Amino acid sequence: MRHLFLKIRIHPVFWIVVGIGLFTGHFWEVCTIVFIVFIHECGHGISALIFGWHVESIQLLPFGGVAKVDNHVDKPAYQELIVTISGPIQHLWLPLVSYLLLNTGVWNSENHQLFLFYNKMILVFNLLPIWPLDGGKILRIILQKYLPFMKAYTWTLLLSCLQLGCLSTFVLLNFPFTLNYFVISGFILISIYRDWIERRFIFIRFLLSKWNNTVGTKKVRTRYIQGNLSIVKALHLLYKSSQSRYRIMGMSHNEINEIEERDILNAYFNGQYNGKTLNDIKNGVVT
Ligand SMILES: [Zn+2]
Numbered sequence: 001m002r003h004l005f006l007k008i009r010i011h012p013v014f015w016i017v018v019g020i021g022l023f024t025g026h027f028w029e030v031c032t033i034v035f036i037v038f039i040h041e042c043g044h045g046i047s048a049l050i051f052g053w054h055v056e057s058i059q060l061l062p063f064g065g066v067a068k069v070d071n072h073v074d075k076p077a078y079q080e081l082i083v084t085i086s087g088p089i090q091h092l093w094l095p096l097v098s099y100l101l102l103n104t105g106v107w108n109s110e111n112h113q114l115f116l117f118y119n120k121m122i123l124v125f126n127l128l129p130i131w132p133l134d135g136g137k138i139l140r141i142i143l144q145k146y147l148p149f150m151k152a153y154t155w156t157l158l159l160s161c162l163q164l165g166c167l168s169t170f171v172l173l174n175f176p177f178t179l180n181y182f183v184i185s186g187f188i189l190i191s192i193y194r195d196w197i198e199r200r201f202i203f204i205r206f207l208l209s210k211w212n213n214t215v216g217t218k219k220v221r222t223r224y225i226q227g228n229l230s231i232v233k234a235l236h237l238l239y240k241s242s243q244s245r246y247r248i249m250g251m252s253h254n255e256i257n258e259i260e261e262r263d264i265l266n267a268y269f270n271g272q273y274n275g276k277t278l279n280d281i282k283n284g285v286v287t
Contacts, residue, residue, distance in 0.1 A: 001037065007045070007055055007056070007057045007058055008057070008058050008059075008060070009057045009058070009060070010060045011059065011060060011061045013061075014060050014061060017030065018030055018034075028107075028111055028114070029114060029118075032111070032114055032115050032118050033118050034060065034120070036091070036094060036115075036118055036119055036122050037060070037065040038060060038065060039090045039094060040065065040087045040088070040090050040091065040122065040126070041058045041059075041060075041065040041066065041067040041087065041206065042058060042067075043086040043087045043088075043089060043090040044067035044069065044084070044086050044087045045058050045067045045069070046086065047082055047083045047086035048067065048069040048070070048083050051068075051075075051079045051082075051083065053069050053070040053075065053079075053083070054069065054070045055067065055069050055070075055226060056068040056069065057133075060130055066178075067087070069083065070243045071202075071205060072137075072265060073202060073205045074204045074206075074208075074209030074212075076217070077141055077144065077145065077240065077241060080137070080141055081141050081144040083139070084134050084137045084141070085134070085136055086136070087126065087134050087199075088123055088126055088127055088134055089223075091119050091120075091122065091123040094115075094119050094269075095116055095119060095259040096117070097117065098111075098112050098119075099112070120142070124128075128163070128167070128187060129159070129160070130160045130163050130164050130167070130196065131156050131157055131160040131188075131191070131192055132188070132191050132192075132195070133188070136160050139156055139159065139160075140152060140153065143155055143156055144239075144240050144241060145186055145241050147239075148236060148237050148238055148239050149203070149206050149238060149239060149240045150199075150203050150206075150236050151236070153199060153202065153203075154199065157195060157196050157199070160188075160192055161189075161192055164188060164189065164192070165184060167185070168181075168182070168185055171258055179224055197207075206238075206240065207235060207238070207265060207268060208259065208269075210238060210240075210261065210265055211262075211265045211266075211269055217240070217241060217242055217243060218243075219241065219242040219243065220242060220243050220244075220245055221239060221242040221244050221245070222244075222245045222246075222247060223237075223244070223246060223247070223278055224246075224247045224249070225237075225246045225247065225248060225278065225280075226248070227248040227249070227257075227277065227278050227279035227282060228277050228278075228279060229278050230275075230276070230277050231264055231267050231268060231273040231275060231276050231277065231278065231281070232273060234246065234278055235262050235264060235265075235268060235273075238261055238264075243260070243261055244260075244261040245258055245259070245260055245261070246258070246259045246261075246264075246278060248278055248279070257282045259278055259282060263281050264278070264281065267280075267281055
């Protein structure tokens with residue numbers, strides 16, 4: 001825990017926002033939001049530390065916070081899910097803190113109502129199924145269970161864009177002067193764009209984690225497939241939640257060849273994949 005406090009980083013612009021809050025009479029509002037966001041991010045950070053993940057920092061940004069932890073790609077899905085929901089779950093006990101402060105007379109019922117309002121707002125906003133909010137991460141974890149890794153990741157980003165577009169249109173039509181919302185959604189859009197650009201790099205990290213078997217999944221998913229499928233396309237069919245086993249029909253109907261995902265990964269990381277197919281692995285042309 002002490003280790004975690006050493007990792008707290010405060011963005012310089014954050015102090016400007018606190019200063020503006022102080023001069024415009026919104027100091028308690030700013031303090032309330034910062035406190036709630038801080039506890040939320042600590043929730044992610046503590047559960048990541050429990051699983052032995054590397055926690056780079058807990059950052060307090062001008063418009064929110066972020067717990068920078070290890071990349072999700074090479075972590076088991078159940079750990080990803082627990083680390084993700086450990087943030088939103090903090091909002092369930094936080095109202096108790098406000099009740100206690102109310103009873104001790106540290107603050108009044110107006111502060112208390114404000115605390116409950118922001119606590120609920122931050123929880124609901126974080127659970128929107130938009131990447132990289134917690135709801136978006138949960139969406140990706142669910143999609144990853146049923147779709148190949150790359151497809152799940154691509155769909156998460158596309159659905160996030162669509163949902164952000166719908167939400168922004170709604171806000172624009174109903175609350176056109178909500179500046180905070182548009183600043184935050186701008187940050188979200190930049191984040192989605194950056195992850196879209198980097199998705200090939202993420203995919204290679206995923207393949208590497210599969211090759212090193214760091215996810216450690218034992219479930220095997222078997223499927224029949226054409227032997228002339230390219231190795232590159234076969235890599236895009238790999239799941240995070242299971243190991244893939246491809247069955248290729250031979251010349252005669254009772255001849256079936258099996259190719260494990262490790263054979264395909266070996267071909268890729270040995271640099272023997274360009275223009276090659278699963279038949280080449282089956283026939284020993286690539287090893
Ligand atoms: Zn969170």
